[in-house]
Amino acid sequence: MNINTQEQFELILDSSIESQEFIRLTLGKYRGGEDGLTKIIVRIVQFKSSIKLSFTYGYKTKEIVKNYPIEEGVDLIKTLIGSDFMSIRLFSIKQDVQLEYGKSQNPKINFIKPTFTNPVDTNPQEHDHRKKRYIESQNNVYLRALGITNSQGNVVKTMEDKFRQINKFVEIIHGLLESSGLAGKSHISVVDMGSGKGYLTFAIYDFLNNILDKEASVIGIESRIHLVDFCNSVAQSVNFERLHFNQGNISNYSAEKSDITIALHACDTATDDAIYKGIQSDSSLIILAPCCHKQVRKQIHPNMVLKDLLKSGILLERQSEIVTDGLRALLLELSGYKTKVFEFISAEHTSKNIMIVGIKSNHSINKEQIIGQIKDIKKLYGINFHYLETLLFPDFFLSPDLADLINAELVSDRPIIPI
Incomplete structure (x- = not known):
């Protein structure tokens, strides 16, 4: 396995969170042993006393949400990359970064124009007071x-x-x-x-x-x-x-x-x-x-x-x-x-x-x-x-x-x- 490529992705992930450029991360192409699990979506969520990483575990028939402290959540992501999940995409306001593992387990990294260019809103309560739109006009x-x-x-x-x-x-x-x-x-x-x-x-x-x-x-x-x-x-x-x-x-x-x-x-x-x-x-x-x-x-x-x-x-x-x-x-x-x-x-x-x-x-x-x-x-x-x-x-x-x-x-x- 090309460790340098994975390490490069992990450094970009760390930097995006530290610089508050992180929007979300998706883990797909699940190869682990848990029945029914297909993907995980990771977002930042603001609680009253702290900010956490929220993991939404997507199963074929249900979703389960688990919240972790930032450092613990980042460590969990790094353990899942290349072991349980073969396709990982990081969304940040600077760029999107795609990490893919092929059959040979050699990862490839691609840099893509950012899908989202506005900082993430981590306060769901405040967000609920605004008019909900599925498709936003800004930076679209x-x-x-x-x-x-x-x-x-x-x-x-x-x-x-x-x-x-x-x-x-x-x-x-x-x-x-x-x-x-x-x-x-x-x-x-x-x-x-x-x-x-x-x-x-x-x-x-x-x-x-x-x-x-x-x-x-x-x-x-x-x-x-x-x-x-x-x-x-x-x-x-x-x-x-x-x-x-x-x-x-x-x-x-x-x-x-x-x-x-x-x-x-x-x-x-x-x-x-x-x-x-x-x-x-x-x-x-x-x-x-x-x-x-x-x-x-x-x-x-x-x-x-x-x-x-x-x-x-x-x-x-x-x-x-x-x-x-x-x-x-x-x-x-x-x-x-x-x-x-x-x-x-x-x-x-x-x-x-x-x-x-x-x-x-x-x-x-x-x-x-x-x-x-x-x-x-x-x-x-x-x-x-x-x-x-x-x-x-x-x-x-x-x-x-x-x-x-x-x-x-x-x-x-x-x-x-x-x-």
Whole structure:
């Protein structure tokens, strides 16, 4: 073992704590004998009478926190390096330092631009009095590159709504991880379909990797090559090594296994394509913010009970949105997902504020009952077909004489409107 390399890392660790540049340290690639342990995250915490190192032991199904005096905690870290944990990353306001042990046990050290450049807040009580944000604006290089903040780290006035959207979205993701069973996973894969300029794609990568300390890989799918090139260049400049953007349409994307599928403001039936790809990918979470509802809207011919109620165009428009998204939720349930439909941000900031979430579940479902509900809704509104059912369950809902109608109504080029 190259002792000099490990000693170099240990000296940098000591110096970062002494100079108050230390932010946190993660220990991964566990090779010890304790069942279920996957990683340890070390932070500095201020108590009433002392400062300590707080160790969060991450197991597959739980977390345990232990606090140690600074000197004792540092000694413990040094005993774990290279023996129980093969990947160690130090975050400081000066630089990030990565120490990796290969199969030969020879460590390699890499120096990386700092992920965080503000001193750590060691007082949790004082911190709780401030407004909690998952993604901070100060010293956030990717937010600046995306035009959300200026060179002083302040949110640009015209981007304040976007910044709120980003933080609300990440807050929702945080809450959904637990209910989906993904909270205990150390490796998470995400596909963002219709990623646009990448505002939320960068934020979810940052949150999963740098705040939750997971090894998350994120792919953005976008049809416009200039946005793909732009986002890839930003990802490289901020050292987001597992964030990549690929050119393509949602309907043509080759669905691979992914833990989370996202489609935010994919226009009309592109949302349905994203749902279908998420189910094909066996995603634990499918997260959608639909935009435009043309496919069902063009078909609605309500029966006499509803005809007078929906004679106003604005009411028919809003009803078509409800029907479209309600059927999407039912079709997700038929595919083995528990569903939630809610406002993810105030309509004051965007009118496209409905979010549909599918959480993969093993609970038993009454398929005949759900199929009956879908057919009854279609009959009530005079709908021939919902595009998503043509992808998922054509034999359940479609008769052969609808084939020509479907081909005539569906268009192959569906624009994508990113959030």
